[in-house]
Amino acid sequence: MSDEKAREELLSEFKKWADGVEQKLAKRPERKEKFLNTSGIPINRVYTPLDRNDAEYLSEIGLPGEYPYTRGVQPTMYRGRYWTMRQYAGFASAEESNKRYRFLLDQGQTGLSVAFDLPTQIGYDSDDEMAIGEVGKVGVAIDSLKDIETLFHKIPLDKVSTSMTINSPAAVLLAMYIAMAEKQGVQAEKLRGTIQNDILKEYSSRGTYIFPPKPSMRIITDIFSYCAEKVPMWNTISISGYHIREAGSTAVQEVAFTLANGIAYVDAALKAGLDVDTFGPRLSFFFNSHLDFFEEIAKYRAARKLWAKIMKERFNAKSPKSMMIRFHTQTAGCTLTLQQPKNNIVRVAFQAMSAVLGGTQSLHTNSMDEALCLPSEEAVQIALRSQQLIAYETGVTDTVDPLAGSYYVEALTREIFERAEEYINKIDDMGGAVPAIEQGYIQREIQDSAYKYQLDIEKEERIVVGLNRFQVEEEKPTNLLRVDPAVREAQIKRLKKLKSERDNEKVNKSLSDLKQVAQGDNNLMPYILDAVKAYASLGEICNVLREVFGEYQQVSTLGR
Amino acid sequence: MNTRKKIRVLAAKPGLDGHDRGVKVVASALMDAGMEVVYTGLRQTPTQIVESAIQEDVDVIAMSILSGAHDYLFPKVMELLKEKGVEDILVLGGGIIPDEDIPALKESGIAEIFGPGTTTAQIIDYIRDNV
Numbered sequence A: 001m002s003d004e005k006a007r008e009e010l011l012s013e014f015k016k017w018a019d020g021v022e023q024k025l026a027k028r029p030e031r032k033e034k035f036l037n038t039s040g041i042p043i044n045r046v047y048t049p050l051d052r053n054d055a056e057y058l059s060e061i062g063l064p065g066e067y068p069y070t071r072g073v074q075p076t077m078y079r080g081r082y083w084t085m086r087q088y089a090g091f092a093s094a095e096e097s098n099k100r101y102r103f104l105l106d107q108g109q110t111g112l113s114v115a116f117d118l119p120t121q122i123g124y125d126s127d128d129e130m131a132i133g134e135v136g137k138v139g140v141a142i143d144s145l146k147d148i149e150t151l152f153h154k155i156p157l158d159k160v161s162t163s164m165t166i167n168s169p170a171a172v173l174l175a176m177y178i179a180m181a182e183k184q185g186v187q188a189e190k191l192r193g194t195i196q197n198d199i200l201k202e203y204s205s206r207g208t209y210i211f212p213p214k215p216s217m218r219i220i221t222d223i224f225s226y227c228a229e230k231v232p233m234w235n236t237i238s239i240s241g242y243h244i245r246e247a248g249s250t251a252v253q254e255v256a257f258t259l260a261n262g263i264a265y266v267d268a269a270l271k272a273g274l275d276v277d278t279f280g281p282r283l284s285f286f287f288n289s290h291l292d293f294f295e296e297i298a299k300y301r302a303a304r305k306l307w308a309k310i311m312k313e314r315f316n317a318k319s320p321k322s323m324m325i326r327f328h329t330q331t332a333g334c335t336l337t338l339q340q341p342k343n344n345i346v347r348v349a350f351q352a353m354s355a356v357l358g359g360t361q362s363l364h365t366n367s368m369d370e371a372l373c374l375p376s377e378e379a380v381q382i383a384l385r386s387q388q389l390i391a392y393e394t395g396v397t398d399t400v401d402p403l404a405g406s407y408y409v410e411a412l413t414r415e416i417f418e419r420a421e422e423y424i425n426k427i428d429d430m431g432g433a434v435p436a437i438e439q440g441y442i443q444r445e446i447q448d449s450a451y452k453y454q455l456d457i458e459k460e461e462r463i464v465v466g467l468n469r470f471q472v473e474e475e476k477p478t479n480l481l482r483v484d485p486a487v488r489e490a491q492i493k494r495l496k497k498l499k500s501e502r503d504n505e506k507v508n509k510s511l512s513d514l515k516q517v518a519q520g521d522n523n524l525m526p527y528i529l530d531a532v533k534a535y536a537s538l539g540e541i542c543n544v545l546r547e548v549f550g551e552y553q554q555v556s557t558l559g560r
Numbered sequence B: 001m002n003t004r005k006k007i008r009v010l011a012a013k014p015g016l017d018g019h020d021r022g023v024k025v026v027a028s029a030l031m032d033a034g035m036e037v038v039y040t041g042l043r044q045t046p047t048q049i050v051e052s053a054i055q056e057d058v059d060v061i062a063m064s065i066l067s068g069a070h071d072y073l074f075p076k077v078m079e080l081l082k083e084k085g086v087e088d089i090l091v092l093g094g095g096i097i098p099d100e101d102i103p104a105l106k107e108s109g110i111a112e113i114f115g116p117g118t119t120t121a122q123i124i125d126y127i128r129d130n131v
Helices: A003-025 A054-060 A094-106 A145-151 A170-184 A199-206 A213-230 A242-246 A251-271 A276-282 A293-314 A343-357 A377-392 A407-429 A433-438 A441-458 A486-501 A504-519 A525-533 A538-549 B021-032 B046-055 B070-083 B099-107 B120-130
Strands: A111-114 A161-164 A193-195 A237-240 A283-289 A327-331 A362-364 B008-012 B036-039 B060-065 B090-095 B112-114
Touching: A094 A111, A094 A145, A094 A377, A145 A170, A145 A486, A161 A170, A170 A193, A170 A213, A170 A525, A170 A538, A193 A237, A199 A213, A199 A237, A199 A242, A199 A251, A199 A433, A199 A441, A213 A237, A213 A251, A213 A276, A213 A433, A213 A525, A213 A538, A237 A242, A237 A251, A242 A251, A242 A283, A251 A276, A251 A283, A251 A293, A251 A407, A251 A433, A251 A441, A276 A283, A283 A293, A283 A343, A293 A327, A293 A343, A293 A407, A327 A343, A343 A362, A343 A377, A433 A441, A441 B021, A441 B120, A504 A525, A504 A538, A525 A538, B008 B021, B008 B046, B021 B036, B021 B060, B021 B090, B021 B120, B046 B060, B046 B070, B060 B070, B070 B090, B070 B099, B090 B120, B099 B112, B112 B120
Parallel strands: A111 A161, A161 A193, A237 A283, A283 A327, A327 A362, B008 B036, B008 B060, B060 B090, B090 B112
Antiparallel strands: none
């Protein structure tokens, strides 16, 4: 029997079946009239071979480790090696955070992920007026190379890879890491890790911007170019959908806006004269793992395929490594509930499972208490154990991309791919991600989705267990992990001491050299490295750049 | 007092926190409920918030912080309002605020704190009942 004939036969059987079901619906209706996922994609009652085109398997899906990488960027995936288990952590002082990192490494974590406090992320020293109330709160406070030396004390940098969530001042923190490693005796070319360095999503979703887009893009391409030569194993950027999703986007928007930002970075680097296959392989990505299990799995698969196509067809990349989207995943913080926090353990486990079934390269699992406060050691341990359970006990890691060929997953993958591509075309028409952000388009799209999501919860069209259904009376939680306000005082004292002990002439010289380079076109990185090594503070360095580059002013997107 | 002119609200993000999903959702809901909303945008100092509130002649200030800096920033706003002799603005707080912090915030003059899981309807009702 030919394929075509089999298809016809199935089609006619399917129609008969569908008619039969329709007739029964009058008596026994389904739970809802329409089933939609977060992206608004209608979900069919059932998927069959009719939803799949096997003739196009090789070009549309392909084999693992091969273009278009739908099934994964490695040929063996988790049969070779599990993903990196990397819990985002950091609070209070460098000493305290160093203790948490060593605890996590002792518990079997395989990579570090540094959370910085907001003053550090926005380039203010702890003694700045803008920093009052914020020092050490959402991450560790770093003022100078001295703090970074404390933060990584006794951590073997040649064995552990480190991810740093730092954007506007990414060049400064990377320089501190390089300088500190040098002191530990580890050369820059051996360093493995990631800086987030993704300013565009800061403008649209996360808020820790300093400089306007143009100089920000220059700093980023300077980093690409410097690292290609000196820190070749470093991931120079983590193009992040995570925060776009946390800000309220749908899964399709997450893919579209993230890859549109990616396109803007590649464009900027090409304009700066870099070769796509030199920096392309060091681009990494960061996605969110949200509630809708299959939508998320399809999202990762669609993102891999779409980025591969963009790099190959739009940018003429030749190296397969430039076409591979390697990504970190974090479970969705915005889905955690304050109510019945233990339910969050289960939510996180499902989200982590979808990230693994979607082929992530590294993973952070949220702690159950994060809707409330900083995670306790016990909560972090359960979160990490959830990853270890998936890896070592469930068996889902024994074959590559186990859900491929599912009629549903393949149909969803195709649908998300097409819808994300449509968005990217629209953003192209606006002149790319930078103008789209400057016009507030991306922000508006995200906030509209966030508002709709909230209204769906309030109308109980979306059920959140423990929040709008299955509620219970609860005791108020106590004994929360808190940051001692004395952290700021201690940090200020340390900074004062540093400023009195260092060679201030050297500091001033390095800062005035940096200013001059910032005014011209040369690569900023070597000059930032010099300033860092002279123990110039983060605030001092960022203030020099503020003077030259100015500061970004947010566009208003509220009001309709 | 629902019959008088429209209720005016200043939605504000004090401090360095960039999480504005919540404040924007609340602002949209208040607008849909017929209130006039002015949104400050990110990174406002307490001084800027108080100045905007006076300049915009608002009935309500609704502030949101998820970074943990509420213990300093919320009371600071109240202190500056008092310094300026402003006593007729209803001040609300939202975000990730531990229960054990709420008494001190209310002591400083914040009328109510809305945590995760609050519906926009609850906030709208609270404002209508208290302005």
